[in-house]
Amino acid sequence: MTESGNPSEPAQPANVNVNVNVNEYNSSHIQVLQGLEAVRRRPGMYVGSTGERGLHNMVYEVVSYAVDEHLAGHADVIDVTITAEGGIRVVDNGRGLPLDAEGPSGKSAVERELTELSFGPRAHSGYGVCGGLSGLGLCVVNALSSRLTVEVRREGHRWTQEYEKGTAVTPLTRNEETSEHGTTITFLPDADIFETTRCSFATLSERFQELAYLNRGLAVSLTDERPERPVRYHHVDGLQDYVARLSPYPASPVHSPAVAFESENEDGTICVQVAVQWNTWLPGELRSFANSTRTREGGAHEEGFRAALTSVVNEYARRQRQLSPDDEDITAGAVSEGLTAVISVKLAHPVFGGATRTRLTNPEANAYVQDVVSRHLTDWLDHNPNEAASIIRHILNAATGRGRW
Known part of the structure; x- marks a missing residue:
């Protein structure tokens, strides 16, 4: 038997208002904000x-x-x-x-x-x-x-x-x-x-x-x-000046000057600028930007940069026999030891995670950054063999000292 004593009347949950008229909820209850x-x-x-x-x-x-x-x-x-x-x-x-x-x-x-x-x-x-x-x-x-x-x-x-x-x-x-x-x-x-x-x-x-x-x-x-x-x-040398400012003080560069390059695709929808500098002081710092806004959570452009950087370093080290055929690949973490880098991409149609643009999600940014870094960094290493050898030695020494390679 129910609490009411009437076996034909179902019991009501304690918090339900049985007198509510559902027809009272209509379009007048929906607030539409106008303009700003x-x-x-x-x-x-x-x-x-x-x-x-x-x-x-x-x-x-x-x-x-x-x-x-x-x-x-x-x-x-x-x-x-x-x-x-x-x-x-x-x-x-x-x-x-x-x-x-x-x-x-x-x-x-x-x-x-x-x-x-x-x-x-x-x-x-x-x-x-x-x-x-x-x-x-x-x-x-x-x-x-x-x-x-x-x-x-x-x-x-x-x-x-x-x-x-x-x-x-x-x-x-x-x-x-x-x-x-x-x-x-x-x-x-x-x-x-x-x-x-x-x-x-x-x-x-x-x-x-x-x-x-x-x-x-x-x-x-x-x-x-x-x-x-x-x-x-007013910085005439752009990202090279930025990397110099971010690098540790007193200066301890593995190579000089900083490596810097930029590229824009044929239809002008994406431009990539990169500057990198390895230093003997550890650790380094990576800053990334999309359309001049800091992407503190990284995203596609950072992922493309790290992937290309690790691949280029390993390929160059093996071609120059600083890595033997039996050696394992240098890890991305080891490559980043002492590295100060700035990546800036400018896109016609950026896609971000979050209203205030903290993470870039455009897949084309990943692919294009990888391509640009692979081509330009490989070319720089090939044309600057002394500085390139110093960079690889620094990476190998840092990796060995930390047990990361």
């Missing part, structure tokens, strides 16, 4: 966090637009300023954001870029490679800023427009004539969203120096008006 409201409600999905990391990602997102202009051949200078009130101003000498009205709304391309989420490449951009963290561009920064001002120097005039929390509050306005070109974006992160709105000069400075290494010929400056502390980075 989704970004403001879930900022961590777009910039990684609402802490300092997310705050700095806002800056990187704006700077990445300017880097894209450099990669497209239209900009060579980026000036970043932390303003006295804690905002960020990014100035580039690229083409300037497009001004044309687009679509049925009649909005300018500037306003669409700053207010519309787009998960595909912009038709007007002309970029073969695009950076950025979320892949959603400047509109995310606009949505998460209490104020944002855009200035475009293009078509013989200076144009300006102002926004508040992602919404335009002034029309795109034509100002005085100018022969200059480029874009300036000034934004103040929204204190109602971020746990802190105070950017770290040291963190930004390190990232901008990294960008200068990764994008040879690009000059990036950072000025802090709280008080002023200007720095400027």
